[in-house]
Amino acid sequence: MRTSIATVCLSGTLTQKMQACADAGFDGIEVFEPDLVAAPQSPEEIRALADRLGLTLDLFQPFRDAEGVDAATFAANLRRAEAKFSLMQRLGMDTMLVCSNVGTATVDDDATSAAQLRELGDLAAAYDVRLAFEALAWGRFVDDYRRAWRIVELADHPQVGVCLDSFHILSRGHDPKEIEQIPGEKVFFLQLADAPLLSMDVLSWSRHHRLFPGEGGFDLAAFLAHVLRTGYDGPLSLEVFNDTFRQTDPDRTARQALRSLRWLEDQAAGRLGSEAGSGLARLPEVAEPSGLDFVEVRAEDTGDVEVVLEQLGFTFRGRHRSKAVGLWTQGGARVVLNEQQARDLSPAIAAVGVEVADPATSAARAERLLAPTVHRRTYAGEERLAAFSSPDGTEVFLGRVPDGPDATWTEEFRLGGTASGPELVTHVDHVNLVQPWQHYDEAVLFYSSVLGLAPQAPLDVAGPVGLVRSKVMRSTDGSVRLALNLLPAGLVTGLPQHVAFACDDIVALAERARSRGLRFLPVPDNYYDDLDARFDLDPEFLSTLRSLGLLYDRDAGGEFLHFYTATVGQVFFEVVERRGAYDGYGAPNAPVRLAAQMPG
Structure with a gap:
C-alpha cells in the first residue's frame, strides 16, 4: 500500500521535511498547516517541489472547531474553510482533515453537526475537496469514532467521510472492531500512531508521547486489519507528535518512520492471513535468532x-x-x-x-x-x-x-x-x-x-x-x-x-x-x-x-x-x-x- 507521513512528525523546515521523506522512500505526506504557514515558499512552489521529489500531497490538516456551533460562528467557519479550500487548490490537494470541535462547540446534537458538515461539503465540492471528519479523543462532544461515523452518515454527502486515527481510538479504550461496519469508500483517510501505555490526560499523552508503530503498547496490527476489512485502499499514514522526533535529524527519523510502517504492514498481513487482498507488502520471513x-x-x-x-x-x-x-x-x-x-x-x-x-x-x-x-x-x-x-x-x-x-x-x-x-x-x-x-x-x-x-x-x-x-x-x-x-x-x-x-x-x-x-x-x-x-x-x-x-x-x-x-x-x-x-x-x-x- 502507499505510505505517507505527517510533516509534524519531523524536525526542520517544510522543504527539509519533504526532502527527508522522499529520501527515506515515502510515497506522500500530510501537510501540517503550521509548517506551510512558516514556509517562505509559495503553495505553488511547494507543489512543484513535491512533484520533483515524487511525493503526493495526501492530506491538508488540521481544520479545527468546525461543527457543533451557533449560526454566527458557523458562518465564520465557512469563510475560513473557503480560504483553505482555495489554498488547497493551489497546492493541488483534495482531502482536508476536519477535527471534532474542542474549543467552540456549544451544541451537543448530532443532527446539527451533520447539517454543518453537509454545508461544508457543499462548499468543498466546488473546489473538488473531500472532508475527513475525525473524532479527537478530547473532543468536547464528539470523542468517539463511532459517533463521528453516525454524524457522517447523517450528513449523507459525497464529499464528507471519516478519518480514523489509531491514537484517538485506542487511547480511549474504544473497541476498534466496529470500524468494520464503516464502508471503505467512506473512510477517507487513516492515521497511525503507537504510544506507551500511560495513565495521564489524553491531550498531553497525544501531544508529547506518541510513537511510531512497534515502539509502544498498542496492538496496531489488529487495528489496521480492522480498517482494511472495510475495503479502505488509501495511504497508510503516520501522525506522531513526539518531542524527541521534533528535535532530532529528520532524515534518520523519516527512515525510522518508514521502517515502522513496513513492519506494521507485515504484521497486519499476518493477522489477515487468507483475507489479505489489500496490497500489503510482506517482509522476508525469518525465524528469530537462536x-x-x-x-x-x-x-x-x-x-x-x-x-x-x-x-x-x-x-x-x-x-x-x-x-x-x-x-x-x-x-x-x-x-x-x-x-x-x-x-x-x-x-x-x-x-x-x-x-x-x-x-x-x-x-x-x-x-x-x-x-x-x-x-x-x-x-x-x-x-x-x-x-x-x-x-x-x-x-x-x-x-x-x-x-x-x-x-x-x-x-x-x-x-x-x-x-x-x-x-x-x-x-x-x-x-x-x-x-x-x-x-x-x-x-x-x-x-x-x-x-x-x-x-x-x-x-x-x-x-x-x-x-x-x-x-x-x-x-x-x-x-x-x-x-x-x-x-x-x-x-x-x-x-x-x-x-x-x-x-x-x-x-x-x-x-x-x-x-x-x-x-x-x-x-x-x-x-x-x-x-x-x-x-x-x-x-x-x-x-x-x-x-x-x-x-x-x-x-x-x-x-x-x-x-x-x-x-x-x-x-x-x-x-x-x-x-x-x-x-x-x-x-x-x-x-x-x-x-x-x-x-x-
Whole structure:
C-alpha cells in the first residue's frame, strides 16, 4: 500500500521535511498547516517541489472547531474553510482533515453537526475537496469514532467521510472492531500512531508521547486489519507528535518512520492471513535468532580486556590471519577483541553476532527495513558475514547456526592455545547496550522488526545519576537477550556497557578468578546486611556471598547469583548463575552496581 507521513512528525523546515521523506522512500505526506504557514515558499512552489521529489500531497490538516456551533460562528467557519479550500487548490490537494470541535462547540446534537458538515461539503465540492471528519479523543462532544461515523452518515454527502486515527481510538479504550461496519469508500483517510501505555490526560499523552508503530503498547496490527476489512485502499499514514522526533535529524527519523510502517504492514498481513487482498507488502520471513555467536570489543589497545578475560578463565584462540583481531573463548562464549580502526578508542562493545538459520534471508529483511549495511574487508577464503548497524551504532553480524561447537569463521584464527582447565562459563547470557535518549524507542523497533526479538516490560532502576530505564529484547527461549538501557536525561556519557556470561558454578568460578587476581566490583557490607534481612539466608551461604563479592536475588521461579568485574574503558563483564526457573537479571542489585561504578 502507499505510505505517507505527517510533516509534524519531523524536525526542520517544510522543504527539509519533504526532502527527508522522499529520501527515506515515502510515497506522500500530510501537510501540517503550521509548517506551510512558516514556509517562505509559495503553495505553488511547494507543489512543484513535491512533484520533483515524487511525493503526493495526501492530506491538508488540521481544520479545527468546525461543527457543533451557533449560526454566527458557523458562518465564520465557512469563510475560513473557503480560504483553505482555495489554498488547497493551489497546492493541488483534495482531502482536508476536519477535527471534532474542542474549543467552540456549544451544541451537543448530532443532527446539527451533520447539517454543518453537509454545508461544508457543499462548499468543498466546488473546489473538488473531500472532508475527513475525525473524532479527537478530547473532543468536547464528539470523542468517539463511532459517533463521528453516525454524524457522517447523517450528513449523507459525497464529499464528507471519516478519518480514523489509531491514537484517538485506542487511547480511549474504544473497541476498534466496529470500524468494520464503516464502508471503505467512506473512510477517507487513516492515521497511525503507537504510544506507551500511560495513565495521564489524553491531550498531553497525544501531544508529547506518541510513537511510531512497534515502539509502544498498542496492538496496531489488529487495528489496521480492522480498517482494511472495510475495503479502505488509501495511504497508510503516520501522525506522531513526539518531542524527541521534533528535535532530532529528520532524515534518520523519516527512515525510522518508514521502517515502522513496513513492519506494521507485515504484521497486519499476518493477522489477515487468507483475507489479505489489500496490497500489503510482506517482509522476508525469518525465524528469530537462536543464539549469540560472539561479542566484539574494540579498542586501540585491548590488553587490559585480555587480562580480565584470562582471569575469568577464557582461552586465547589466536590472532586473525589478516586482521588485528584476537579471539577468546570459554564454553560457548566467544569474545572478539578488535584493534582495527580504533585509534584513541578505549574498550567498548562494538558488535554482536547472532546465529540465524538463513543469513541471506535475514540480511534481505534487514535491508527492506532500512538497516544501514556494514562493510568490513575480507580476503579470499574468509567468511563474509552480512552485517548492519543498529541505532546506537552497534554492528550486528548474521552468522549461520553452526553444525558443531564452533562457527566456521573461528578457523581463521591462528596460533592460539587450548583450554588448560575446566571451562566454567557455558555461554553469553545477555549483552547490555546503553542507548542515547534520542534513539531508545528506535532501538526497540529496530531489534523487534529486524531480528524478531520481543520487547519485555520496561523497568526503571534508581541510580546515583537518576533513573535508568531498561528494556530487554529477547528471543522466545531466552538464548538471545539484549538489554537496552536508556541514559538518564542530561547524561551524555558515564554508563558503561557489559557482557554477562552464564555458568553453572559461580562460586568455583569466582574463587578461581580471585586467585588469578581479578578485580571484582566492590560490594558494601550494608548490601549483605540488607540481603540477610530480606531473604533470611543460611549464615554459611551468606558468608560465602560476602567473602567473594557475589550478589543474590530470588523470586518464585528460582535464584540468581552474579558478580561484576571492574570497568575497563567503557566495558565490564558480569558472570551469572541461574538456579531453577529464575528469568530476570537481578534488578534489585542494579543500584548497588551503579553506585559502585560512579567515579570517585
